[in-house]
Amino acid sequence: MKNLLIKNLHYQHCGPIDIQINSGECVAIFGASGSGKSLLLRALADLDEHTGDISLDDISMNQVSAPEWRQKVALLPAESQWWFDTLGEHFSEIDHQLIKQFGFPENVMSWSVSRLSSGEKQRLALLRLLLNKPDVLLLDEPTANLDKNNTLLFEKVVEDYIQQHSACVIWVSHDAHQLERVSSVQYQIEHGQLHRH
Amino acid sequence: MFIPLTSLDLSLAAVLVIMLALLSWRMQLNVTQQLIIAAIRTTVQLLLIGLVLKTIFTHVDILWVALICLVMLSVAGWEILSRQHRKLKGWWGFGVSTASLFVSSFFISILALITIIQADPWYHPQYAIPLLGMLLGNTMTGIALGMDRLVQTAWQQGSIIEQRLMLGQTSVQAINDIRKESMRAGMIPIINSMAAAGIVSLPGMMTGQILAGAPPVEAVKYQILIMFLITAGTGFGVISVLWFISRRLFDDRHRLRFDQLLKTVKNK
Structure with missing residues (x-):
């Protein structure tokens, strides 16, 4: 069983935060801009300084190297970054089945990055992230720039991944309807604290 | 004549x-x-x-020579800092630029004085000071360019570096492309001047010796020596700057930390 255990987490002005996320569970977090949602995800991916205990399957964050931790606890930012000219250069391996499942043709890896739409970009960023086979997905407003169709497509792909890998997911969003659709539990972040909704 | x-x-x-x-x-x-x-x-x-x-x-005295060299070294260190678009944290930035100049100029000058030029005594100021001066003046340019390119590009591409970290890359992997580019930026001037020497340009030191009456072939030999020393110095100097700065840019948990490097940035 995979589960993410967060105890007495403090970062910036926020905390203490205690929460447990179980295998196959999707937890939603919402709150006003600047309430510390994105920073929470960054702390969980060990991208910012923080104090407290974060552990995955009883293995504490500090027991593994930061790159290893980030492969297990994967953060998808609201806007993905691409630094090479073609898509393929960003991928160290190619999973044809996953590509098909994401609704892309076989030759997608030869596509030029500059021609991608924001919907395609976000799905491909998720694809790139999932190739690390993470146990935890941290999604930071992943569909904020997507239209209705692309949003539903994205949700479907995440749902499939949760089922196939019994992953844990934290989904941050402003869209209450979306959070109803994707998550089993919802939390509001306010004054640096999580409140069950 | x-x-x-x-x-x-x-x-x-x-x-x-x-x-x-x-x-x-x-x-x-x-x-x-x-x-x-x-x-x-x-x-x-x-x-x-x-x-x-x-x-x-x-009055040939090693103490005086050393004093002059130290003054030249620290002035060059400040000069590198003042050529940076983004201000590095004070003493640390000065330390890095001076340390890299030490590797690129000081060390190489001493090596050349003892093993190649072999004046008597080896620190004779007639050789030591012009040699160090030429090395400092030229490697300084390369180091300043390489350092500026690294810090500027890292700053502009901060979100790309973080994206690469999020995908589980190490800090070295995440900064590697920027390091390559900065090495190139630092080395291009000296590579170009080696390639153009004698055809497009007559280097200053050689011209000076010829004006002072030295036989052209002797002047050319000195010029080749200096070119090689400058190239080696610039290369080692840029590499040490890249090493220092890219270490400082991240902490031990592979987090991007501009607050450790730059003056005006606070950690968000």
Whole structure:
């Protein structure tokens, strides 16, 4: 069983935060801009300084190297970054089945990055992230720039991944309807604290 | 044959600079003040160093040579810092630029003095000071360029670096492309001047020796030696700067930390 255990987490002005996320569970977090949602995800991916205990399957964050931790606890930012000219250069391996499942043709890896739409970009960023086979997905407003169709497509792909890998997911969003659709539990972040909704 | 210059000779050249200053003032080109100040600085600084060298050449003493070299080294260190677009944290930035100059110029000068030039004594200021001066002046440019490119690009591409970290890359992997680019930026000037030497340009040191009456082939040999020393110095200097800065840019948990490197940035 995979589960993410967060105890007495403090970062910036926020905390203490205690929460447990179980295998196959999707937890939603919402709150006003600047309430510390994105920073929470960054702390969980060990991208910012923080104090407290974060552990995955009883293995504490500090027991593994930061790159290893980030492969297990994967953060998808609201806007993905691409630094090479073609898509393929960003991928160290190619999973044809996953590509098909994401609704892309076989030759997608030869596509030029500059021609991608924001919907395609976000799905491909998720694809790139999932190739690390993470146990935890941290999604930071992943569909904020997507239209209705692309949003539903994205949700479907995440749902499939949760089922196939019994992953844990934290989904941050402003869209209450979306959070109803994707998550089993919802939390509001306010004054640096999580409140069950 | 060596022809000494008189004050009148220099004044004639100075008139050219003054004419240029007047013309640019008339045309409102905004360089007049800088031009005049720089021209005065070069006159005063060079005359002073001329006097200093004259004194030191007559009293060869390792302590005096060392003192002059240290002054040159720290001034060059400040010069590198002042050429940076993003201000590095004070003493740390000075430490890095001086340390890299130490590797690139100091160490290489001493090596060349002892093993190649073999003057008697090896620290004889007639060889030691011009050699160090040439190395400092040239490697400084490369180091300043490489350092500036690394810090600027890392700053502009901060979100790309973080994206790469999020995908589980190590800090070295995440900064590697930027490091390559910065190494290139630092090395291009010296690579170009080696490639163009003798065809497009006659390097200054060689021309100076020829003007002073040295046989051309001897002057050329010295020039080749200097070119190689500058190249090696610039390369080692840029590499050490890249190493220091990219270590400082991240902490031990592979987090991007501009607050450790730059003056005005606080950690968000």
